[in-house]
Amino acid sequence: MRAALMTTVIAGVLALCLGLVAAFYWLAAFLGVASEALFGAGRAYIGLAVANTVTLVLVVVMVIASLLTVAERKWSSMMQDRIGPNRARLAIIPGLKNRSLGGIPHFMADGLKMLTKEDTIPAQASRGLFALAPMLAFGPVFVLFAVVPVAPAIPAADIPGIAGIASSWGVNASFPVALTVAPNLDIGLLFIFALSSIAVYGTSLAGWASNNKLALLGGVRGASQMIAYEVALGLSLVGCMMAFSSLRLDQMTAAQSAGLFGGALPAWGLFLQPAGFLLFFAAAFAETKRAPFDAPEGESEVVGYFVEYSGMRFGMFMISEFVEIVVLSAIVTSIFLGGYHLPLPPAWGVEPWIAAHWGSFALGAIYGLCFLMKLAVMIWVQLLIRWSLLRFRYDQIQTLGWKILLPLALANLLVTGVLILLDQSLDLLGIVGLAELALLIGITVLYPAKRPASVRYSGQPLAAQAPGAHGH
């Protein structure tokens, strides 16, 4: 019953995403044609940028981030054998009076609550910086999505209806349409590193401007944690940069459509760089400041840098965390999980077949759907980790960053460099990567679980002992 319902819902979400991606393509092409008509030939990029900013950043990222506020609680409840939020109702809509809708209306209730709560500012706070901090936490993470390629470039003329509109406006629809806000940014990953580091200012300023010792300590914890993981974060991706010979995410994604071992396996970053994947994921997870790396916040016990914030200012910190989740998932998907490519061996030739039979527009829409699905899976994995692991102690965080991740990243860099030098076709790198993955999975599955026995009876079994002999 519930299984059928859930399967239907998931299928519906898939269909919705497919339609959304197609609509995004169409809107981008339409605005591109319009801007060509308005600003002259060759100015389609203005319309494309506007369309992609609205659809990708505001619709995809913002809507997913808002829904994540519900998903976090609902999914955590499922992982913990609870029911989760299900009391908010859309009672104003007649048919939905007594339907919980899976708890989804809660995000509207949350938003309403955030907006209507009193916005308190401590009397001794530094007011300007206090107001600036949430914006500095909020803004940069949005910008990161600009370089993420959601779906590849297709000719605008392939999108149905666009050629007709273009000819009726006297414009030549010959420009490519890609679902990327900033498609040709050569610095690519460096842009991500640079802007993700700005978020630390939000943390530190929030702690400092609150004029609260606990908030200041939280801000300092956050700053030192983010600095500790910044190095490992960058180094862990250098292997991928070498393997794909690019800094641009769209080129890295395109490079992953190539096949390893003659097309038997897609050349995903995960297969080429499993160690890099784990290191990057751990480091980026620490950058998002979520459990198990949430020592800077520690809402429940060691109150953190946003302890003095309330209302929508706090909401901005919270939403920026969820946006970070989305962006991190998008980057991991683009670099390690083949981006928008179908998770199929290139040797099967599915993608060229779709392009030949259904057209490049259909292929683009399927690519976008594929990207969104991978994005959703990675988001889910992050929440899974967040609800499975306990918070690291502060010294453990620093130890992990400096003493484990950093040396491992350097070693990975060395090994990757040698392997690429030996074999330019990346097959050797793939063999070593698959061996690493097999080793990891083998140890995980095969190593016998042993429960620690802190108290162990010696000698005879319990039943054989004299009654009362083990007593008080």
Place this chain on the structure above:
Amino acid sequence: MAHDPRHTPHEFHIEEEKGLTWFERLYVPAILRGLAVTTKHFFANLFGDRDPNPQVVYRKGTLGNAVSTVQYPEEKIPYPVGYRGLHRLVPREDGKPRCVACYMCATVCPAQCIYIEAGEYADDPIEKYPTTFVIDELRCVVCGLCVEACPKDAIRMDTFTHTPPEYRRDGFVYPVERLLKGPAVGYPSDPWVKRPDSKQPPQHVPFHGLAKHSTEPVAPKAKHPVGPAHPERPVFQEADLPKPLAVNDPKR
């Protein structure tokens, strides 16, 4: 202190903390195993149907759904036998209260929450009856002494409900109209049954047992309507109850 021979030091020992094993120090496999546990719960609860059985330990959801929440207003855990709920004044077969206004309950009540005024039936010079019988449910400490003190089995606490919430304090002062409810109880020994002009059939309702009956008010003249503030009583069946453990059960 003399050496107790039962305390031989080699009987058990506490192992020293040895730190983590090499497997645990790898972290990632252990984390993956932990994630597998969480994932299993997630999908079992996502795709499986929840069993709403209010006895949580007996729940068996499909596909391994193990949600243990009781959705309170919709689902209620049945109260155990002998639960002391809201009082009721037990009616006779003719709808009058069994109470003979003997003041035993009011006297024994440690919270002094019962107030009685006695009167006489015009057609019956033998038994008294309460012209006023008031229980302040806010003062009541739910000790059940009134039930034990009553010589006529006229007050019981077998309604299996809480005192419902009220907006005013005087709403918690229950008059006879709100207290007189539930099934009638009669005994062959009841004097009004034994009298030659009695038309009431002798009937025996056991004192102990479950409330398998409706406990709706008998008198339609109740001042306070039965509505949302007076929720339905739990449907209470013996099969729902946890099985008592056997005497030799090791879990006892």
